[in-house]
Amino acid sequence: MAGLLLAAGGGRRLGGRPKALLAHRGRPLVEHAARVLRDGGCDPVHIVLGAAADAVRERADLTAYTTSENPDWARGMGTSLRAGLAALAGSGADAVLVSLVDQPGIGAEAVARVVAAYEGRASLVSAAYEGRRGHPSLFGADRWADIAASAEGDQGARAYLRQHADVIKLIECSDVAEPYDIDTPEDLRRLE
Numbered sequence: 001m002a003g004l005l006l007a008a009g010g011g012r013r014l015g016g017r018p019k020a021l022l023a024h025r026g027r028p029l030v031e032h033a034a035r036v037l038r039d040g041g042c043d044p045v046h047i048v049l050g051a052a053a054d055a056v057r058e059r060a061d062l063t064a065y066t067t068s069e070n071p072d073w074a075r076g077m078g079t080s081l082r083a084g085l086a087a088l089a090g091s092g093a094d095a096v097l098v099s100l101v102d103q104p105g106i107g108a109e110a111v112a113r114v115v116a117a118y119e120g121r122a123s124l125v126s127a128a129y130e131g132r133r134g135h136p137s138l139f140g141a142d143r144w145a146d147i148a149a150s151a152e153g154d155q156g157a158r159a160y161l162r163q164h165a166d167v168i169k170l171i172e173c174s175d176v177a178e179p180y181d182i183d184t185p186e187d188l189r190r191l192e
Helices: 029-039 053-059 077-088 108-116 141-150 158-163 185-190
Strands: 002-007 045-049 066-069 095-100 124-129 132-140 169-172
Touching (some): 002 029, 029 045, 029 095, 029 108, 045 077, 066 077, 077 095, 077 141, 095 108, 095 141, 108 124, 108 132, 141 158
Parallel strands (some): 002 095, 124 169
Antiparallel strands (some): 124 132
16 A cells, blocks of 8 residues: 655645645654655655755655655646656555645544555545545555546546545544645644
């Protein structure tokens, strides 16, 4: 089970502060998010960087993970999802669990629950919060090409998941995680 952390965003609504570099528990947020994937059962963990990639590599300890850089990060999350799936294509992974760097309220327990729901290379699994689909999401390897083909702008896999809603296995995680995003200056108060 590979983990894929999308951490390329430039933090446009945060005044251009890349989310990967936001301080959380004394370290860059990208470190926390990558560790959550590893602690939740993902190995390898691949991180897609973009905005301020050199600064992220310099300030964050990412030695336990592989990274790649999305040169098209400014065109939206869809380009990072495509880049990450392409980077994992030859890894031998049967599935990938995709997580976003700006959701520090989602911890290893939620990741482990979604990972445990894996049933095969055609699996589609998402965490749910009070019955509503959220992150992280697990994609069996047989679905990667179609997901990458549908990934556009800031939508990522949303269109694909909407089209396949009838086969997505939802795993309730609201008792162990909070799916908020760090998008605006007001959201920064949620970081520790």
